[in-house]
Amino acid sequence: MVHLDLKPNNAVVDANGKAKLIDFGLSTRFTPGKKLNRFWGTPIYFAPEIIHKKEFEGPPADVWSLGGLLYAMLTHVSEGAQSLIHDIFTMDPKQRPTIDQVLGHPWLTQGEKPSPSPPCEALPKLPDPTILTKMIGMGFDQYHTSVSVASRKFNYTVVT
Structure with missing residues (x-):
């Protein structure tokens, strides 16, 4: 069995x-050497061959699931964490959650809504005169700073 x-x-x-x-x-029941082709059980404990919907031998599939069971028993991973780990380990990368989806998972937010991602603002074409004045006071070159911002360089000057 x-x-x-x-x-x-x-x-x-x-x-x-x-x-x-x-x-x-x-x-x-299984016959040694004969493969099974019915896919059932709990997906989080599936062996890779079952996930790939390939014919499989029963005992090695049970051994894989036993490893998952043993891991869960020894590490006391909560159901919420198990859910997140299961989502993250999605075999198809196109179906895997994005980092925003991971950060918004209930286990990480504990029921709170995730904070919205900051809006992406376009870099200005020219530096703000107030900021440029402060940077010159810090020793930055006015020309180099203006050129770096205008050409959208990601260097120390633009980061500052």
Whole structure:
């Protein structure tokens, strides 16, 4: 038999302190060397071959899930963190969340709305005269500063 849905919710400890697996609803019999092609279980614990929807052997898939179960048990990762990690580890990079989506994940915001990203403002064509005066007072060259800003260089002068 292979379980095919190993996860923390399906592991319990009995009265004697022994770990027991429960919920064999998705389990199946397997024949050594014969591959399975039904894809079920809990995606966060899927082996890569199942994620790729390839035929797979049951025992190695259970071993992968066991590793995920063991990791979750030993690190005590919360469900919210598990959700975020699962999203981040999306195999298809086009489907992976953006950094803004990661930062807006409920586990990071604890229910608060993420702060909006600052608006991108275009760099001015010429430096602000007040700023230019202060920079000259700091020892910056007026011509070099004006040329750097006008040509949109990202150098020490423009950053200042």
